Amino acid sequence: MNIGFASISFRLIIATTSFTFALIGTVDIQHSSGQDAALIKALSIKAKQDVDYERPTADVLEQCVFAKTKNPAGFVVHHISGRILRRFVDTNGDKKLDHWAYFNNGLEVYRDLDTNFDGRTDEYRWIGPAGIRWGVDPNQDGKIDKWKMISAEEVAYECFEAIRSRDGDRFNRLLLSTTELDALQLGDKLNRDVAARVQNAINEFSKMARQQKVIDRDSKFLDAGNGRPQLMAGGSFGNQRDLVIYDQASCFFESEKGNQIALGSLVRVGNVWKMVDLPEIVNFNSTLASGGAFFPLPQYGNTSTATPTVAGENLSKLYDQLTKIDESLAQAKGARVQQLEKQKADVFVQFYLKTDDPKMKQNWLENLADSVAHSYQQGRFEDGLKYLEKFIASQKNSEGMDYVVWSSVFAEYGRTNSIGTSQQREAAYSNMISRLDKFQKQYPASEKSADALIQLAVHDEVNSTDDLSNAIEWYEACLERFPDTKYGRRSQGALTRLKGAKDGILLTSKRAGSQPFKLGEIKSEIIILHFWETWCFSDTDIQELARLAEKYKDELTIIGCNIEGPNATEGTKRFQKFLKDHPEVNWLQLHEPGSVEDSPLAHQLGISTEPAVFLLDGKGRLIESNIGVSNLEREIERQLN
Secondary structure, X not given: OOOOOOOOOHHHHHHHHXXXXXXXXXXXXXXXXXXXXXXXXXXHOOOOOOOOOOOOOHHHHOOEEEEEEEOOEEEEEEEOOOOEEEEEEEOOOOOOOOEEEEEEOOEEEEEEEOOOOOOOOOEEEEOHHHOOOEEEOOOOOOOOOEEEEEOHHHHHHHHHHHHHHOOHHHHHOOEOOHHHHHHHXXXXXXXXXXXXXXXXXXXXXXXXXXXXXXXXXXXEEEEEOOOOOEEEOOOOOOOOOOEEEEEEEEEEEEOOOOOEEEEEEEEEEOOEEEEOOOOEEOOOOOOOOOOOOOOOOOOOOOHHHOOOEEOOEEOHHHHHHHHHHHHHHOOOOOHHHHXXXXXXXXXXXXXXXXXXXXXXXXXXXXXXXXXXXXXXXXXXXXXXXXXXXXXXXXXXOOOOHHHHHHHHHHHHHHHHHHHOOHHHHHHHHHHHXXXXXXXXHHOOOOHHHHHHHXXXXXXXXXXOOOOOHHHHHHHHHHHHHOOOOHHHHHHHHHHHHHHOOOOOOOOEEEEOOOOEEEHHHOOOOEEEEEEEOHHHOOHHHHHHHHHHHHHOOOOEEEEEEEOOOXXXXXXXXXXXXXXXXXXXXXXXXXXXXXXHHHOXXXXXXXXXXXXXXXXXXXXXXXXXXXXXXHHHHHHHHHHHO
16 A cells, blocks of 8 residues: 555544654654665565555655664654654564564554564454454464454455465364353253354365355455344353354355355354354355354245245335345446446335334334445445435434434445545545534434444544543533433543543542452552453563563552453453463452443443553543553653653
């Protein structure tokens, strides 16, 4: 990707630029004749895994600078505008690089890590806009052996790439392992069925990938199509614990011979999603082999064989139309694609209008909004937003229209953000903020409005230096309108943080042993609050915090705030095991599971991202919020001096 001069949004430009200049303030800029050689050598080092990051062209290279860093030792490459391209550092002081960070549009998107400091990478992390994948490579051969973290959407991408490259190892690491299956605590019958599905997937994948003729090296992954996750409550079918699953997951791709893969069942195990079934490339003229492991459908596959009746009206003709349109779309190109996408939207509208059951009606409404929004973002339905606008106008104040409007807002921003110029992206972000404001006024009771209010508040908080009055007003509005929701609790916490920054934060919680805790009990010159879960507490951060705790033991108190989730019982087990496996984490730990969404501890300060680090003075007054662990010592020294 060629380097540009604007980030994904104006909000992120401000945050990223601020960090960049703070970092550059601690480095020695090279002006010697070795500048060009060092710069070229630094940019020649490539990421170990596939990720989209900035690779400046020759004409832009003249505007880039190589700079050495002091703490931690290493170097950065940045553009003269202040935007970082690379940051390679030695985090443990052994004079060998062990952390290689790559940036895109001013944001860090990927890291290669040497966590045991032997000179070879053993972990790979996609972060920020690039996703959340975290791969582990214990034998250090450059290939990921297992996933430490991966979302359902990224599993879909990995599965597609495994089929495209005929890579059985890449597919197998997506499958549920025997240990993970045991941990799910399924009933005997379901356990045997899932185990058989996994074994079948292992046995048949290579043959399937080799024999299929639909996905080739020119095929491109588009998006996951999982819909909403499903909950299998503990005790439902002999399973002892709650399971979060996608039972008929799928993904879409671009090819001349097809466009969809049925992924079967996905199940969440801690911070990873795992596959259960052999994937199938959808052929609308034949039935799928799997109907889902956990909630199997009475019949599945070609919907034209079904004749469902809703409110007394037979809708089989609409199902037939939808199937034929999907078949045609798989082969269509150019203007024909635009025509078929509109026809597909028309069918969804007819389903919506002819269905009387409220739940089914809302389902078809969401299908319409999701389908049109996705097609618009992919450039397959250029008039998609106008189509939705006309539909909304025709239905006026019908229930559920907030979902359609919400989809339209983010489809417009997403499309421009993907293909627009830097100026267009900034304008699209500003327009999105304006539309969010309009949305929360038009649909004041919608749950989406609570989300809109939070986003408006965060926007004003990040883009304001001294005057936070607008952000406070948004948080107050969210708290007033949605007091008993996660958005209301987050708003209350953010208000506590913003308003209590000068007078001191009042934080109460539970210690790891369940004893009560009050922040006012801590008597130190400086306090660090570190909000974390096991998936985002790196060995590098552990070592740095342990070093600071020892170096400043007379002046500093570190308070770990673990919010492991989402399941409270499993979260507590992971937290306790983590502390047992990492005895060097010996500072005070608070523990209230639930993740950002549900942890009462996270809600107290309105935490929205992890890890989050706050630096306080001895009276609990905020010095720095969301500061990086690597920058803590500089601020500690500044306060002590």
